[in-house]
Amino acid sequence: MTATRRAESIERTPVSVAAFDEETLEVVGAKQIDDLVSLTPGLELGRTLTGSNNISIRGIASGAGAGTTGVYIDDTPIQVRNLGYGAGTAFPEIFDLERVEVLRGPQGTLFGAGSEGGTVRFIQTAPDLDYYSAYARAEVSTTHNGDESYEAGAAVGGPIVAGVLGFRGHLYYRKDGGYVDAVLADVSPAIDPGTGTAPEPVYPYGNLVDFTTTEVLRKDTNSSDALTARLALEFRPSDAISLTPSISYQRLRRDDGLGAFWIAGSDLADADYVRRVNFQGDPASNPLFYQADIPDLESSRDTFWLYSLDTEIDISDNVQLISNTSYFDRQSTTNLDFTVIDAFQFAFEFFVPEGYKSISAYGVSQENFVQEVRLQSSDTSSPFSWVIGGFYSHNKQGSTQDIRNNFVANLPVLPLFGGVAGGPPFGPGSSALENAFGAPLFAPNNSSYVENRDLTEKQLAGYGQVEYEIVPDLTLIAGLRVAKNDLELDATFRGPLNNDNAPYGAPCPPGETCEVGSGTFAPVYVDTTGFENSETSVTPKFGVSWQATPDHLLYATVAKGFRPAGVNARVPAQFCGPDLANIGYVDGNGDPTQPEIFGSDSVWSYEVGSKNRLANGRVNVDFSAYHIDWSNIQNSVFLPTCLYAFVDNLGDATSEGFDLALDFEPIDDLRVGGTVGYNSTTYQDDVVTPDGTILGAAGSPIGATRPWRFSLYGQYDLDRFYARADLSHLTSAREYGETDPASPQFDPRLRPQDAYTTINLRVGAEFGDVDASIFVDNLTNATPLFGLDAQFNNVVYTASSLRPRTVGLTVAYRY
Template structure:
């Protein structure tokens, strides 16, 4: 992607230009502010209106008139709330949860419907293109659009299977990019500089421009944006050893004694993002518009994500660090081989989205076509030194120069075509939309593990170098696992490929039975076809390892031949197909122009899939224990898994009281989840697969309240409660208990609460928000009822985070000072056990960050 490459100097110059542009514009505005239109959201007279127009029903309506539970954020509110990435939406969106894994995986969920296995449970859209991934391999995670030149973000709660299809079981998140405008010149520029407590600087610069090129015929929208988030975790060097009094030191987070040697890299966990977009709208006639566009995004993570070692950190004073391992050289250490892996972890995720949207206004109906191609490549290096050290050497600190690293690669190539015919008269008694959908999604998931010391070890799994079964001159790993390392020191390799096609037809009808009462009936029929290949190579995938046993063949044995010919448990050419039907029934009563009450019953589903075969020789005891066997009684996993589905029952109300000074948006729901796609982990051999195990119930409510008691003052509150439990014990065919009865589906927090206050006077404003997150529920390793319970781990801690902003808003110029995480709270999040349970890692929220934002909008 050389056309999009920008070096650091170029980026800094672009940011400097953005700041200069804003400064010059501010000066000009002071002279002729009366010539500029006021911003459509926050203005000089007070806070922004919440009457955002959304397309959650595939037709444009103000949010207060849409009979579903939805949160929407236009561009001005995103800036006002300090939302810079999708993670920031969580504190302003009831029911939304996002968790990230160290391998680059992520799980976004709504209303407790969450899963790290099988297909995604939450629909993710950029404009009209679904981009969510399957949870395939160990590094899969969905991409999210960066938050800059977006017209709005919509979060739809509850199943959206009728209009948004497979995977929207819990809800749908839609990133809607700014469109070209035929009317006038539009400019949006933003720059920000900030510093983080005991961390490095954060900065950004972005510019978006839209304008007509030919009056009423051609218009464009173009944007360029870069942001760097400074790091706050140090990479350190040192050694460790298990402690004799582990229980005594656990309260400090240590089961090891750590001896530091020095800081290798300061503030190593920085990340950055670069986006660019161009859209052009053509109107060859008054009734036809064509809008081709191309969007580019590249994000980079510099070393290690946001996890730190509790044993090397001091969370109390904010000194956070993680131990890193540098590779040695065979030239100076004969116990090593040279491997082409980086010393530090890193990640890069880039995508290109090509789209062509067409709209024909045909009298009382509109014909809309959306064609798109999404091309994504995700690449991440993860340090495996700790894992391989434990496998081959136990709990001791690795010798200097030992290094293992894993490369995860996830790819997506998605083609989507949707065609809709829908009514265009908002006041018609019958409003309707009918459509067809086709997608061809190709997803790849690769992992390769490289190691520089295993090949020279004298003993591996009881087999000796030069010993049985292959004799003098052979390495210990060959005598143990039967094959040498792959080129470049590779011990493990997997290549998974999924080709998935979906054909669907859908329709929704809204019939106004009376002036105030509307009935909704919708349905979608989808046919999914999936093909799966999984190719596995390397010593750790050999299903016929000698394990150091004597050679049974007269005349000796040769690696890779005879009785020790390697056997790989590949999965090639497996197919799966199914047809799903997802109906929706709704009732809404517009009691007054300011009061809407609604209820709905809707179904959602996620498609079936295929699991890669686990190595039988390694995993046969685990399969026997869990009761998985084929028709002949031989231990075997299921080759595929079925779709699962939810039925959601929801009631809600949207009200404006006291002449609109008080608004209330409330909903309550009950969701029944059947035949859940669950991970079955085989603890001895370390592999796993997906099976349909267990049913669950999710229940709760979402609430948003806004009050404007006097001019210029706005006070808001968002609250949500969710409890999602398995209905009974989740057991394997062999009656092994995976999850106890009534245990939590995930380690989510039952309660979240956000309070927001804004006050505008003259050209100035003050804003503050505080978010409370209750302690997460115990699940798996943190659930005392679970067979996986680890008493040294605790659920994510409860915490409260406070953000404040003060600024000047004059015409289209907005300059503000802000502080995020005012109290510098540092909750322990995502605690995990490594090294057989002796090393513990965790993360926390970004420490106190202080900065200045300047923007211009016209």
């Protein structure tokens, strides 16, 4: 364990932590961080179709501003800000990892900004200067109503020059077969034969649509694959110096569909999923269509390179210098079908006519340079231990969105925006699009909406933590971090939907000749250039730990965490002005306005815990309870008419809960254990805008978090054979946002995400260095609905779910 930046036993670390070593990750079948969520109390992870994700610990969750959870590969932070609409952290795949650590509670002193709720660390396997080792894994599986999956990977390491130069490298590939079919279908509003009218909505609302598949275009279309590689060297020219350069690569692809399906066409009871797809109509057969640069498939690609150099120097017998220099370079793109949204927004079509096609292309980029240097004590026999360090980062994050379609420019009428072909203000020969928005589609892709956001963030910090054993086994802990954070945002917005001087079909002013692109209705684009924000943060930590006996550790901690401030992109004043005014965002003259910047928010966490080993190690109990005060929260303010949003510091909250992990050995060779986690994170008072509009009621939850989660496992070993069962249960999510009656975004048809239970089984045998096992994941075919969405018309509902029951064979080799 390195939760305190020094190697020590997890049983003696006064931090609430869940750690998974390589063998545990293998036996539970973990391939991604998603597979650890149900096994880790306090950990939440939500993903969206745009490619964004929101990871949180202990209820400190936010879809606005900076991230609330630190994510590290070794000593390199890689988490992203919520910039634009597609930002999400690029979690590494789980292969050839020494361990994964989930540190619960704020880690601001040692791990810095963003570790408000906690930190997740992916620790890669280090080179070895003395011994060779190898690990290989191959797997094949089949999914109910889906395609086959397979993977293969190998890692090897050892000395090149014994004691002086060593290496570690791996290559890994995984293909996950799809289980959602892409189909053509006849779709129409359902009619109740008894009344001749629309039926009463029945959750999950598939009964609102008559859906008849006419052709299966692509079976199991939502496949995905991952490719990772790494090479690390360790050079030890003397006993006191070690240099470890490494390079890591990862590429993830999702092929089509991104896992979403139509409720109306799917059989939820049998986990048989379909999605209706749209395609571009031929301009030769219909003058409404024009040829647009629109991919046929929904897909995504996410690639990163991580270059690092770790240096360790033993300055003396008791002092060690450690340096980490790293550069993280990432590019991500996602193409999401936007046809339903655009057809409704522009043509007021509740069901997409054949030949309509629209796509929203999202992009995310990261360039993170990090330099950290720390001095720390290395004398484990001394009652006094310490670490002091300096940290510098220069991060660039970009976000893009490009919406384009093949029908908007030729629509004769845009009913929601007042545009009529040949009508006012531009007259004969003008398009409905031009008369509505005052601008043509934006080149080079004929886009209706284009945005580019670029954020540069610099951080310079110094930190220290000391531990002093005032009497044998009783240790006081104190730490402090001071950080200077600077950031700058540049954002540009183009395309007709971003025109802040749109005529919306208004008549041409008397005496003028209105032409597209000039005069009274010349396009105006609201850009954000050079917006800056700067702050200094101070995050202390205090604690006490008592090693009452070698088997019993008790600890208490008071710690502060924070996430840095930010800058808002400007929203179009004309388009969003009424929304801003409606909730009180006006200046001294009563004109609509918005905050240009928002400040940091922070938490104070109060925690007690214990780690206990009983009955000669047959029983292990880890427990922690906490109370967190969260102040000045970075909250998203959504503008419902213009569909933009910005961030403001609104509201305070309280997070309370506990984490419990228990395992015991009732008889030889049988281990049984489990975890229980509870969390409640709620607003302390009403969250109100400047005019008193309530965005969140006192006592309402923050985020669609699940209050309870349980896991249970049992493993029996008999000679070379073993059998294991894992069960996890997550209760339904709390009412939040569209599912919260107290929210202005409330949709009475939607419900919080369902409770669900999953059961995984594995039976295997070890033959020397080879481990072969048969597994079943999601034994009961649980089908909870994630992200149930009405797609703007309250008729067509889509969702995603767990991978259906999967049966497979894994063969692993260790040397």
